[in-house]
Amino acid sequence: MTFARFAQRIDGLNYLAEQMELSGSRVRRYLMQIPFCDKAEVLEKHFDILQKAYEIHSLPENEPALMQLRHLFTTVHDIKGTLEALKQKQVLDEIELFELKYFASLCRDFRLLCKRIDFMSQAPMCLQHVFDWLDPDKTGTSGFYMYDSYSPSLAQARKAVLATDPEKEPESWNRATDLVQQEEWSVRKTLSEELSKRYEVLQNNFDQLARLEIWLAKAALAVKYGMVRPQVAPVLSIEGMVNPMIADILVKSKGTFQPVSVTLHQGPCLLTGANMSGKTVVLKTLALIQALTQFSFFVPARTAQIPLVKDVFLVVGDKQDYYKGLSSFAAEMLALDRIMDKIKKGNRFFVLVDEPARTTNPYEGTAILCALLAFMEQYRVMSLISTHYGELNTAVRKLRVVGFEGEKAVGRIDPTSINQYMNYSLVEDKRTSVPKEALQIARLLGVDDSFIKRAQEFLKKNNHE
Amino acid sequence: MAITSVGIDGEAIDRVTATSKPEVLIEKGMYFTTVGSFYLQKRFTAEICHVEKSQTVLGKMITARALERGTLVLAGPSDTLSLQRWIHNTSAKYPVDICLVDGAVSRLSPASPAVTESMVLTTGAAFSANIKTLVAGTRFVYDTIQLPAVPEEIRKPLENITKGIRTITEDGQIEDPGIDSALTPDQIRQVLDTCGNRIYIPGVLSNGLLKALTERKEAGKICLYVRDFSRIFAEPATFYAFLRKGGRMAQLLRPNLLAVCVNPVSPEGYCLRSEELVSHMQDALNISVYDIKNIKT
Structure with missing residues (x-):
C-alpha cells in the first residue's frame, strides 16, 4: 500500500504532500511510492533520521546550506534511462556518459553540503572513481567528450581526419571519420562495461538523492506546522491535534483551529456532538495522523502516542460514491462490509466511521449502528464511530464534543463564524442521550423563526406521546 | 561565439x-x-x-x-x-x-x-x-521595425505592463479600461468606445483593430503604442492606410x-x-x- 493510494482515501494527506517543497515530478513520484509501514523498528529508524533533519532545520546557521541544497536538488537530471541502459549492459552514447559524469560531480557537491549540515548519514556515496574514469585528462570540470587519452588509436584516427580535406577528398574523409566513429565506439564500450559494474552504487545514489530531498522536505513541513515525533505505543493517545489543511483555511478567514485531545483503546468508541461540532474533522484528523505516522512523517499535535496498524479505514460518505452510481446508503454498507470482511481475516486495523446508517430510518439505523459496535467489540478493533442516534442500549465508551457554548452568542450569527462559539474539546460521556442542539443552531444560523417554532411544536407533541 | x-x-x-x-x-x-x-x-x-x-x-x-x-x-x-x-x-x-x-x-x-x-x-x-x-x-x-520609440517619459511606466489595454490621457496618466485584449469584434468595439486617442497595446495589435481605428473620423489624432514590431499582426494595406490618414505608431522596444x-x-x-x-x-x-x-x- 503506497502513499499515493492512501492519499486518495484520506483527506489532507495530499494537501500536506503539496505543501512539501520538492524539486520536481521525479521526486514527487518517489514520495508517492513510499510504502505504508507497520514495523516499529523501521519507523523508529526513520523517525531518528527525520529528528536529525528537523534539528538541522531548526538551526538558523544551516539556512544558507539548506538553500544551496534546495537549489542543487533542482539541478539533478532524471538519469533513469541511462541507469536502465547500464543495468542492461548496453553501450552508452556520449550524452549518457556526460550525464553520468555530471551526476558524479553533483554527488560530490551533495556530499560537501551534507557535511556542512552534519547529515552525512543520508549523503549519497562518493563517486570519485566514476568521475575519474570520465575525466582522464583531469580537467575537474563536468564537461565531457571522447578524450584522445582514452585510446592511442582514437587519437591517431582523429589526426588522420584532420589531415584530410573533406571537400577535396570526400571519399577518404568519409573513411577516416568512419574509423573515428569505430574507435569511439570501442572506447564507449569499454567505459560502459566498467561503469556497469558500478550500476548498483549509481542507482542507489540516484535513489538516495530523492530520499534525502524527501527527508529534508518532511522536516521543513514539520517545522512549518509545528509537528512532533509520534511515539509508537500500545494505546492511541494524542494531545492537541490539529488538522493542517483546515487550520490553513481558518487562518485565511482570521480564525484559529482549536487543538483537540483524544485517547482510544482497543474496541469501539462512540463520538457524539451537536451539528457543526467538528465530529467529521476529528475522524479525518485521526486518520491523517495515523497515516502520517506510518509513512514516517511527524504529526500535527503536541504529543502523540500511536499504535501501529495494518491499515486505516475512514468511511465518510463522500461524493465519489455518487459518481459510481451508488446511493449513499449502498456505498456505505458495501464499504463497511468490505472492512468487516478484512477484519475477520485477523489484522489490526484502525476504523473511523462518520455517522453510519444516517441515511436510512432511525429505527433500523440504530440497529445497524449497534450491530457495528458489537462487531468492533467482538474483534477488539480500535474504532471511533460518530453518530446522532441516542438511547442506544450499549455499554460502549462514549466521547462527546463539548459543543455549542451558546451563552456567548447573541442574535443571528454568520455560519462561517460559528466556530467562535464552539468548544471542540472531547469529554467522556456517561449519558445515554445525545446532544439535542439542532434547532438552537438552526435558529442562530438565521433560519426562519416560524419554521423553528413549528418544529418545536412537533417535538412537544412527540414527547407527550 | x-x-x-x-x-x-x-x-x-x-x-x-x-x-x-x-x-x-x-x-x-x-x-x-x-x-x-x-x-x-x-x-x-x-x-x-x-x-x-x-x-x-x-x-x-x-x-x-x-x-x-x-x-x-x-x-x-x-x-x-x-x-x-x-x-x-x-x-x-x-x-x-x-x-x-x-x-x-x-x-x-x-x-x-x-x-x-x-x-x-x-x-x-x-x-x-x-x-x-x-x-x-x-x-x-x-x-x-523602424517605427519610432515611445517617448521616454511614458516608456518607463508602460514597460512593466504586459497584459490588457491601456489608455494614456491628455496629461500623461495611464488608465486601465479593463479590456483583456483587442482581438474579437466585441473587444475591438469596447476599445473604440472606451479608449481615447492614445492607446497602449502590450499584446497583439490585430488587423481588425487597426482597420477599425483607421475607419474612424479622427484617425489622424490616434497614437498607438505597441510593445515591439513583432506584435504587429496587421496587413500591409491596413498598416499604411492608418499612417496615411495621419495616425501615429510607436514601439516600446525598438x-x-x-x-x-x-x-x-x-x-x-x-x-x-x-x-x-x-x-x-x-x-x-x-x-x-x-x-x-x-x-x-
Missing part, C-alpha cells in the same frame, strides 16, 4: 520545401546548442558542456564546445522564453561574447528586442520571384536592425539578378543590403 537555431538548420533537405539546403559550419572553439539526436550524428569532436534537464519534442538540448571544425544539424530552443534563457545562461556560463540565433521563416518574435539585441533581416527569392513584390514585402517589415540580406536563389532553383535585386532593395530601404551569395569581405 555561441550559435543556435529556432528552427532546424543544416539538414541536407529542407523539411518544408523539400529542396536542398546549405550546411551549418561550426568553427573550432564555437559553442553551439542542438538537440541530442542531431548532436550524436555530427562527425567532429566536441565537448558536451551542458545537457538541459527538460526534454523537447526532438530530445534533450545539448550545449557543447567544438574542438574541431565541422558541420551539423542545428535545432535549438524554439520558443521565445527558452531562447531568452539560452542567451542568458550561455553568455553567463561560458566565455562567449556574442550569441547568434538562426531564425526561421516568417518568425519575427525571436528578433524582438526583449530577446535579442540586434537583428539581420533576411529575405530573398524564396519569398517571391518577383522583385517588386519582394521589395514591397520587405519594405513593410522594415517599416514596422530593435537594432543591422542589415538586410537577400538571397537571389529560390529553393526551387530560380535565380534573380543579384545586382538588380540589391539596388532595388537598397533604394527602398535606408540600410545596408547584402547579397548573401556574393558577400565581399
Whole structure:
C-alpha cells in the first residue's frame, strides 16, 4: 500500500504532500511510492533520521546550506534511462556518459553540503572513481567528450581526419571519420562495461538523492506546522491535534483551529456532538495522523502516542460514491462490509466511521449502528464511530464534543463564524442521550423563526406521546 | 561565439520545401546548442558542456564546445522564453561574447528586442520571384521595425505592463479600461468606445483593430503604442492606410536592425539578378543590403 493510494482515501494527506517543497515530478513520484509501514523498528529508524533533519532545520546557521541544497536538488537530471541502459549492459552514447559524469560531480557537491549540515548519514556515496574514469585528462570540470587519452588509436584516427580535406577528398574523409566513429565506439564500450559494474552504487545514489530531498522536505513541513515525533505505543493517545489543511483555511478567514485531545483503546468508541461540532474533522484528523505516522512523517499535535496498524479505514460518505452510481446508503454498507470482511481475516486495523446508517430510518439505523459496535467489540478493533442516534442500549465508551457554548452568542450569527462559539474539546460521556442542539443552531444560523417554532411544536407533541 | 537555431538548420533537405539546403559550419572553439539526436550524428569532436534537464519534442538540448571544425544539424530552443534563457545562461556560463540565433521563416518574435539585441533581416527569392513584390514585402517589415520609440517619459511606466489595454490621457496618466485584449469584434468595439486617442497595446495589435481605428473620423489624432514590431499582426494595406490618414505608431522596444540580406536563389532553383535585386532593395530601404551569395569581405 503506497502513499499515493492512501492519499486518495484520506483527506489532507495530499494537501500536506503539496505543501512539501520538492524539486520536481521525479521526486514527487518517489514520495508517492513510499510504502505504508507497520514495523516499529523501521519507523523508529526513520523517525531518528527525520529528528536529525528537523534539528538541522531548526538551526538558523544551516539556512544558507539548506538553500544551496534546495537549489542543487533542482539541478539533478532524471538519469533513469541511462541507469536502465547500464543495468542492461548496453553501450552508452556520449550524452549518457556526460550525464553520468555530471551526476558524479553533483554527488560530490551533495556530499560537501551534507557535511556542512552534519547529515552525512543520508549523503549519497562518493563517486570519485566514476568521475575519474570520465575525466582522464583531469580537467575537474563536468564537461565531457571522447578524450584522445582514452585510446592511442582514437587519437591517431582523429589526426588522420584532420589531415584530410573533406571537400577535396570526400571519399577518404568519409573513411577516416568512419574509423573515428569505430574507435569511439570501442572506447564507449569499454567505459560502459566498467561503469556497469558500478550500476548498483549509481542507482542507489540516484535513489538516495530523492530520499534525502524527501527527508529534508518532511522536516521543513514539520517545522512549518509545528509537528512532533509520534511515539509508537500500545494505546492511541494524542494531545492537541490539529488538522493542517483546515487550520490553513481558518487562518485565511482570521480564525484559529482549536487543538483537540483524544485517547482510544482497543474496541469501539462512540463520538457524539451537536451539528457543526467538528465530529467529521476529528475522524479525518485521526486518520491523517495515523497515516502520517506510518509513512514516517511527524504529526500535527503536541504529543502523540500511536499504535501501529495494518491499515486505516475512514468511511465518510463522500461524493465519489455518487459518481459510481451508488446511493449513499449502498456505498456505505458495501464499504463497511468490505472492512468487516478484512477484519475477520485477523489484522489490526484502525476504523473511523462518520455517522453510519444516517441515511436510512432511525429505527433500523440504530440497529445497524449497534450491530457495528458489537462487531468492533467482538474483534477488539480500535474504532471511533460518530453518530446522532441516542438511547442506544450499549455499554460502549462514549466521547462527546463539548459543543455549542451558546451563552456567548447573541442574535443571528454568520455560519462561517460559528466556530467562535464552539468548544471542540472531547469529554467522556456517561449519558445515554445525545446532544439535542439542532434547532438552537438552526435558529442562530438565521433560519426562519416560524419554521423553528413549528418544529418545536412537533417535538412537544412527540414527547407527550 | 555561441550559435543556435529556432528552427532546424543544416539538414541536407529542407523539411518544408523539400529542396536542398546549405550546411551549418561550426568553427573550432564555437559553442553551439542542438538537440541530442542531431548532436550524436555530427562527425567532429566536441565537448558536451551542458545537457538541459527538460526534454523537447526532438530530445534533450545539448550545449557543447567544438574542438574541431565541422558541420551539423542545428535545432535549438524554439520558443521565445527558452531562447531568452539560452542567451542568458550561455553568455553567463561560458566565455562567449556574442550569441547568434538562426531564425526561421516568417518568425519575427525571436528578433524582438526583449530577446535579442540586434537583428539581420533576411529575405530573398524564396519569398517571391518577383522583385517588386519582394521589395514591397520587405519594405513593410522594415517599416514596422523602424517605427519610432515611445517617448521616454511614458516608456518607463508602460514597460512593466504586459497584459490588457491601456489608455494614456491628455496629461500623461495611464488608465486601465479593463479590456483583456483587442482581438474579437466585441473587444475591438469596447476599445473604440472606451479608449481615447492614445492607446497602449502590450499584446497583439490585430488587423481588425487597426482597420477599425483607421475607419474612424479622427484617425489622424490616434497614437498607438505597441510593445515591439513583432506584435504587429496587421496587413500591409491596413498598416499604411492608418499612417496615411495621419495616425501615429510607436514601439516600446525598438530593435537594432543591422542589415538586410537577400538571397537571389529560390529553393526551387530560380535565380534573380543579384545586382538588380540589391539596388532595388537598397533604394527602398535606408540600410545596408547584402547579397548573401556574393558577400565581399
